[in-house]
Amino acid sequence: MSDPGETPLKRTPLYDLHVRANAKMVPFAGYEMPVQYSAGVLKEHLQTRVAAGLFDVSHMGQLYLHGAGAAAALEALVPGDIQGLKAGRTRYTQFTNAAGGILDDLMVTRYEDRLYVVVNAACKAADMDLLREGLPADISIEPLEERALIALQGPLAAVVFGRLAPSVAEMPFMSSAQVMIEDVTCIVGRCGYTGEDGFEISIPESSAETIGAKLLDEAEVEPIGLGARDSLRLEAGLCLYGHDIDETTTPIEADLAWSIGKRRRTDGGFPGDSIVQKQIQEGAPRKRIGIRPDGRAPARGGTRILDATGAEIGAVTSGGFGPTVGGPVSMGYVSREFSTVGTEVALNVRNKAMAARVAAMPFTPQRYYRG
Amino acid sequence: MSEMLFTEDHEWVRVENGVATVGITSYAQEQLGDIVFIDLPEAGAELAQGDDAAVVESVKAASDIYAPVSGEIGEVNDALDADPSIVNQDAEAEGWLFTLTLSDTGELDNLMDADAYKAFVAKL
CATH class of the missing domain: 2.40.30.110 (Aminomethyltransferase beta-barrel domains)
Structure with missing residues (x-):
């Protein structure tokens, strides 16, 4: 399918599981990813809305930022209020450029001693460069390349996941916790990209297939491909980077002003702040x-x-x-x-x-x- | 019933009394996935072989359907407005798209018979 001259496609730790589930695999952001399974996009979409769907999002970039001043330092690159984030809480924000355009959108979770960051697959190399150049030397960047990321989404996600990890059921939306599942430490966030209740579960890659298969064994869960992921997020009104937001759109134009905290609106201190502040005041x-x-x-x-x-x-x-x-x-x-x-x-x-x-x-x- | 003929664009044609009924093949519907909308041509439209005739939209993408032969559009399958998934369920019969009054029966010679189409698909 691909030209011999192209970089070979990468596979996620769940590749074998996709093949066993009869996935149709396609190239996406440098990875071989499942676009749909035998049920098809329509049924997979509806399955996620009425029960639970399992998505492999291991292609996304995960990293830790270590260092006492990590939250303040990251604020130099994003308009979100990261310092105001309580430990165990997650916030949506964007990397902006000098014109206020969006370089990528990301989720930032604060822990006592570090920040956990999830970025888009297609942007992760550029984001790493941005962080290396934009953060002071005392903040260390630890890419989490050896971790898979699974999203479990849908109204029955909490019931199902609660069978493997009872503590997750009461986690509120946009909170995060380190949870032991099958004897490994997973980073569990109550968030997603479908508009439904659900979780994103970061798993050491050696345990990803076991945990993924265990979740899929639950009667309420079906595997969901990128096709339905796109229609679910579209119905939920969520932006797809590179389509609905990019370097030419500001967070205000993109109707993402809600993601910019009060202090950041007043004080600025992020790339393109004057343009974003002007648009907040006068309208984009x-x-x-x-x-x-x-x-x-x-x-x-x-x-x-x-x-x-x-x-x-x-x-x-x-x-x-x-x-x-x-x-x-x-x-x-x-x-x-x-x-x-x-x-x-x-x-x-x-x-x-x-x-x-x-x-x-x-x-x-x-x-x-x-x- | 007359013989079904096929194009390389995965349309089928069945001719009876100078009128061609046109649809997409089972193979095509399977490739497209769940069909959600079909933009059918207007009755009376004059089309040349290869002209845009219809658009089939699936959950994944929009696909152009070309006139497999030249002619004038007769009927269109209005049932597909209410339920385009008929094409997924029965692409080569109930899921027909439109009929054409042939203007040049010689064009049928350019089309494949069932065996040739089967061999064509096998190579894809």
Whole structure:
């Protein structure tokens, strides 16, 4: 399939498990990853919404930042309030550039003596360079390349996972703990990328297949591929880096202002702070919005968004069929004056103007466990 | 029933009394995955062989369907508006897409018969 000249694709510690589960493997961010299993994208999506799904996200980058001043030091690279994070808590933030554009989005968890960071697979090499250059010498960076990452998502995730690790059931959303599972220490976070309750479980690679297989043996759990991961996160209104956010979009344009704490808004101190602060005060020229087409045709990434006169006002960045919504859903950017929920717009799909409306996100209710 | 013919783009054609019924093959629907929307042509549209005729959208991607032969669109399968998954369930019968009144029966000679298509798919 791949050209002989290309870098060989990497395999995650769960590769054999995917093959045994009849996964269709595809190249993704340098890895051979399961795009779907025999059930198919639609059934896998719905399985995650009604029961539980197991996702291999081992391709993502995991690392520790050690050093007493790690939280303060990381704030020089991200707009999130990391110093205000309590031990055992997780926060979503972004690496920004001097223009306020987003270099990557990431999850940061604070422990007493370190930060645990998870970044996107396609960005991890660039993120490592950014951290090496941007952090002072007394902060050490420890890549966790020998760990797998499994996401268990869905309304039954806590029941199922609780059988292996009873302590996880009461963990609130966006908390994290070191948990012994099958005699190894796992980093368990109550978070995910589906809009459902669930966990992300970082496992030493030698135990990943055993724990993954044990979870899959539970009657409520099915393996879920990247295809359904994408439709689940789209319905949940969550951004995909490289599509919905990138170096040309600021966190304010991307409607991620909620991820910037009060102190950081006032004090700045991150790349592009003046631009981001100005957009917080005056509003950004464009904004990320949800879109519901009136008809049945999905409007995918790249579709132009038009106003009533046919003038271009923005573009779709992600879109497709939402299996839980039962119809097409998209997200994209429009000029600020068109960003109010309910605004009638048109989508240029195959050179036909299709009626659509700006819609609230998430498209499906979030069901996080708040304790 | 007349013989089914096939294109390299995974469409099937069945001709009866100068009218071709067109759909996508079982192989194609399997490759596309769950089909969620089909953009069908307008009745009366004149298409040349190879023109864009329809678009089949699955959960994964949008795929163009080309006119396997030249002609005028007769009927379109309206049942697919309400339930496009009929194509997943029965691509080569109930899941037909549209009919064409043939303008050049000679074009049928360029198409594959069932055995040739089977051999073609086996090599993919």
